[in-house]
Amino acid sequence: MFNKFRKGHKPLSTEYTKEEVLQHPIPEHVAIIMDGNGRWAKKRSLPRIAGHYEGMQVVRKITRFANELGIKVLTLYAFSTENWKRPKQEVDYLMKLPEQFLTTFLPELIEENVNVRVIGNRDQLPEHTRRAVEKAMEETKHNTGLILNFALNYGSRRELTYAMQEIAKQVAKGQLAPEEITEDVIASYLMTKDLKDPDLLIRTSGEIRLSNFMLWQLAYTEFWFTDVLWPDFTEQHLLQAVAEFQQRGRRFGGV
Ligand code: IPE
Ligand code: IPE
Ligand code: MG
DSSP states (O other): OOGGSSSTOOOOTOOHHHHHHTTTTOSSEEEEEOOOOHHHHHHTOHHHHHHHHHHHHHHHHHHHHHHHTTSSEEEEEETTTTTTGSSSHHHHHHHHHHHHHHHHHHHHHHHHTOEEEEEEEEEETTTTHHHHHHHHHHHTTTTOEEEEEEEEEEEEHHHHHHHHHHHHHHTTTTTTOGGOOOHHHHHHTTTTHHHHOOEEEOTTTOOSOOOOOTTTTTTTTTEEEEESGGGOOOOOHHHHHHHHHTOOOTTOOOO
């Protein structure tokens, strides 16, 4: 709607080709809040877990396409620290998904030089879930292609709380002076310490909120929201998000 009238910009409804998008700089780090699996299932009178299964297939498709586009880091919000509140049956299923995903797709990911990583607290995951993700991380740790970073049992406030505790311990021991706590020091205590901040954040399903996702890291990220439910998300939607990102003027506070 709005973009349609901005000078030189294609209307939002425009279809973009990969070739077109590849003519301009590609966001290096794309983060996605994959939302709407439950509503997708409900619309079809299916149990919510059917939506999660379908969502997993989309993760595979979008990972492959992100790699083709030359995106360097793809962070996917898969399970938040608040998602434990859901019915046990749903949580149990969500905890089986990483295993299912990795058992099915790990050989392909290795073949495609993908480096699997996880942010979030792994200690609280069921043993079988933790083993699956750690195996994938181990087997892909030397891969130099796309970094596929799952946010699993991740919550930004918990991440920041933990960072503050660790920094406070350093100060208490006399190993760090309060004035030495810089932005870089704080960033180095976050789970994303080896990654640059996201350039582009996508959230599906029409919700316009962050739901405790990467509060520090998203300070200057471009946001792209869509009503599309995650299981309906396609390569074309990613192209649209990237194309619109390419049309934004990022100023980082400058002029
Ligand atoms: C996103 O879909 C997946 C997770 C949060 C695990 P939802 O399960 O939140 O689906 P909706 O938002 O209820 O439709
Ligand atoms: C955010 O989605 C978490 C993930 C996508 C994993 P939610 O569905 O949990 O978020 P709210 O509850 O709508 O804010
Ligand atoms: Mg949701």
